[in-house]
Amino acid sequence: xxxxxxxxxxxxxxxxxxxxxxxxxxxxxxxxxxxxxxxxxxxxxxxxxxxxxxxxxxxxxxxxxxxxxxxxxxxxxxxxxxxxxxxxxxxxxxxxxxxxxxxxxxxxxxxxxxxxxxxxxxxxxxxxxxxxxxxxxxxxxxxxxxxxxxxxxxxxxxxxxxxxxxxxxxxxxxxxxxxxxxxxxxxxxxxxxxxxxxxxxxxxxxxxxxxxxxxxxxxxxxxxxxxxxxxxxxxxxxxxxxxxxxxxxxx
Amino acid sequence: xxxxxxxxxxxxxxxxxxxxxxxxxxxxxxxxxxxxxxxxxxxxxxxxxxxxxxxxxxxxxxxxxxxxxxxxxxxxxxxxxxxxxxxxxxxxxxxxxxxxxxxxxxxxxxxxxxxxxxxxxxxxxxxxxxxxxxxxxxxxxxxxxxxxxxxxxxxxxxxxxxxxxxxxxxxxxxxxxxxxxxxxxxxxxxxxxxxxxxxxxxxxxxxxxxxxxxxxxxxxxxxxxxxxxxxxxxxxxxxxxxxxxxxxxxxxxxxxxxxxxxxxxxxxxxxxxxxxxxxxxxxxxxxxxxxxxxxxxxxxxxxxxxxxxxxxxxxxxxxxxxxxxxxxxxxxxxxxxxxxxxxxxxxxxxxxxxxxxxxxxxxxxxxxxxxxxxxxxxxxxxxxxxxxxxxxxxxxxxxxxxxxxxxxxxxxxxxxxxxxxxxxx
Numbered sequence: 001x002x003x004x005x006x007x008x009x010x011x012x013x014x015x016x017x018x019x020x021x022x023x024x025x026x027x028x029x030x031x032x033x034x035x036x037x038x039x040x041x042x043x044x045x046x047x048x049x050x051x052x053x054x055x056x057x058x059x060x061x062x063x064x065x066x067x068x069x070x071x072x073x074x075x076x077x078x079x080x081x082x083x084x085x086x087x088x089x090x091x092x093x094x095x096x097x098x099x100x101x102x103x104x105x106x107x108x109x110x111x112x113x114x115x116x117x118x119x120x121x122x123x124x125x126x127x128x129x130x131x132x133x134x135x136x137x138x139x140x141x142x143x144x145x146x147x148x149x150x151x152x153x154x155x156x157x158x159x160x161x162x163x164x165x166x167x168x169x170x171x172x173x174x175x176x177x178x179x180x181x182x183x184x185x186x187x188x189x190x191x192x193x194x195x196x197x198x199x200x201x202x203x204x205x206x207x208x209x210x211x212x213x214x215x216x217x218x219x220x221x222x223x224x225x226x227x228x229x230x231x232x233x234x235x236x237x238x239x240x241x242x243x244x245x246x247x248x249x250x251x
Numbered sequence: 252x253x254x255x256x257x258x259x260x261x262x263x264x265x266x267x268x269x270x271x272x273x274x275x276x277x278x279x280x281x282x283x284x285x286x287x288x289x290x291x292x293x294x295x296x297x298x299x300x301x302x303x304x305x306x307x308x309x310x311x312x313x314x315x316x317x318x319x320x321x322x323x324x325x326x327x328x329x330x331x332x333x334x335x336x337x338x339x340x341x342x343x344x345x346x347x348x349x350x351x352x353x354x355x356x357x358x359x360x361x362x363x364x365x366x367x368x369x370x371x372x373x374x375x376x377x378x379x380x381x382x383x384x385x386x387x388x389x390x391x392x393x394x395x396x397x398x399x400x401x402x403x404x405x406x407x408x409x410x411x412x413x414x415x416x417x418x419x420x421x422x423x424x425x426x427x428x429x430x431x432x433x434x435x436x437x438x439x440x441x442x443x444x445x446x447x448x449x450x451x452x453x454x455x456x457x458x459x460x461x462x463x464x465x466x467x468x469x470x471x472x473x474x475x476x477x478x479x480x481x482x483x484x485x486x487x488x489x490x491x492x493x494x495x496x497x498x499x500x501x502x503x504x505x506x507x508x509x510x511x512x513x514x515x516x517x518x519x520x521x522x523x524x525x526x527x528x529x530x531x532x533x534x535x536x537x538x539x540x541x542x543x544x545x546x547x548x549x550x551x552x553x554x555x556x557x558x559x560x561x562x563x564x565x566x567x568x569x570x571x572x573x574x575x576x577x578x579x580x581x582x583x584x585x586x587x588x589x590x591x592x593x594x595x596x597x598x599x600x601x602x603x604x605x606x607x608x609x610x611x612x613x614x615x616x617x618x619x620x621x622x623x624x625x626x627x628x629x630x631x632x633x634x635x636x637x638x639x640x641x642x643x644x645x646x647x648x649x650x651x652x653x654x655x656x657x658x659x660x661x662x663x664x665x666x667x668x669x670x671x672x673x674x675x676x
Contacts, residue, residue: 055661055665058664068668069672070665070668070669070672071665071669072665072666072669072672073669073672073673095661095662096662096665107673108669108672108673109673111666111669111673113662113665113666114662
């Protein structure tokens with residue numbers, strides 16, 4: 001029997017189908033009509049049960065007759081399945097970043113999420129990439145090319161952008177600016193990690209884990225290696241699919 | 252009726268256009284958050300009526316009082332001893348400061364990184380959109396935080412403000428200072444009203460306010476029951492309305508509601524399933540119409556069973572214990588009671604940590620949500636100690652920092668749902 005997990009994120013929608021193993025795994029852009037995107041993604045798919053997570057969960061689940069689970073739980077379940085030895089998850093998504101500590105049984109023991117603003121999220125990087133005239137995929141490599149270290153003091157997306165603009169006006173090298181931005185995010189994430197009290201091994205998931213510079217900086221600051229899943233964006237959808245199979249949903 | 256209100260608002264010098272926008276916005280919000288709840292106690296009908304005419308009937312009563320020579324005293328904080336105002340024949344009203352609507356207005360004067368409660372209250376005066384402020388003869392502020400303290404100086408340029416000094420420690424010297432403040436406040440109120448505060452009328456006022464506190468205690472005790480007979484949103488509304496309604500009527504209404512809840516409890520009827528997670532909310536006050544957090548928590552299938560806050564237990568959990576003596580003794584009794592409020596403006600404030608742990612147990616809470624208005628530094632900093640203490644006690648905690656706007660609803664839902672999944676019994 002097939003079970004489906006859908007993660008309706010702010011930037012991308014992820015689908016994983018599962019029976020005894022992962023059958024299919026997809027990532028598409030969310031766009032302006034996530035409901036239609038989800039329908040397209042699920043058309044011609046046959047499944048026993050659907051669990052929905054992500055920002056669009058309350059929009060999509062009632063229409064598609066799915067159950068609801070929070071991303072925190074979905075990421076915890078997905079990570080533990082992929083890496084039975086993992087005790088912590090760092091997830092940096094489009095709209096938020098979270099750090100999750102797991103119990104022996106794989107339940108969520110503690111978690112931290114960024115506050116109301118976009119600081120320290122994929123969105124922050126995307127806006128800054130735009131200012132530096134690279135795309136989201138390129139900003140990590142640009143940062144790795146830096147020949148010197150400078151500092152960005154502001155983590156507020158709005159203020160950081162003006163800080164970046166003034167650094168550009170001062171003639172600073174784009175690579176160094178990009179590095180400083182990564183540095184700022186990594187510092188922020190590490191603060192959250194300290195609050196939760198992270199335990200090895202640590203999975204780094206979410207779209208931002210594709211960024212090699214961020215990965216490197218986090219590893220340096222934490223002093224440990226991070227496990228990056230092969231498909232880091234679909235860990236939440238996988239968790240949702242696993243919950244669909246187990247029949248244990250959210251609240 | 253509606254026209255009569257408009258005429259009254261005009262006479263109060265209000266800015267009618269934005270006020271109309273505010274009033275039109277409140278209806279649908281109240282419908283969505285309150286009236287859509289199922290299985291509500293009938294006793295909530297009074298509160299629905301009060302909110303339905305929130306700037307009408309009560310303001311009219313205050314105006315009648317003023318026409319007969321009475322005075323209206325507006326306050327923002329549970330530290331202002333209302334007994335003294337009642338004793339001198341005045342009417343105290345706790346002003347609402349819980350609406351996002353007036354925040355942008357305030358930001359034209361106050362720094363943006365000021366807490367929403369301060370901005371909201373200031374914006375109401377600046378924009379002339381609150382009839383309660385307009386109808387009051389004196390605003391009484393206090394020194395419970397730096398933001399308020401400085402805001403009151405500016406507010407005083409628009410309307411008369413008197414500020415009471417709340418000390419920051421609970422030493423004997425601080426208690427003496429506070430007693431002096433209470434006596435000075437009595438003098439201010441006597442001058443304003445032209446009436447003397449006596450041992451006798453103060454004693455009567457103490458009894459009246461204590462009665463309302465007992466009624467609220469009764470309501471909150473009913474929330475300790477499993478399954479809980481009333482939603483957290485409804486209980487919060489009762490407390491919020493108590494800040495500005497007539498104390499005697501309010502006591503009657505709360506007791507009538509409790510009579511009904513007694514029957515529910517006897518029949519084992521709950522507002523939520525018996526296995527719904529029970530949440531204790533602790534932290535910054537929620538002034539009317541701030542129902543944001545309760546709404547998110549209860550929409551996610553949990554139920555709020557208690558508020559450790561100024562719009563909760565800190566408002567009524569201690570009674571004034573009047574002695575047999577005259578005015579001096581009654582004033583001392585009043586001062587003592589207010590110094591027992593465990594506000595984060597005090598250092599140290601260990602008693603609040605004890606309260607949270609005790610309340611979590613008494614109310615059979617499955618978890619605590621620490622609610623912190625953004626830029627409210629005292630509560631935000633104290634939260635670190637709350638966290639440590641609850642960890643030691645094995646009580647799950649979620650820390651929320653937010654304001655009155657809706658921008659972060661998605662993130663809050665996310666966190667709260669994850670927290671509920673974590674603590675679900």
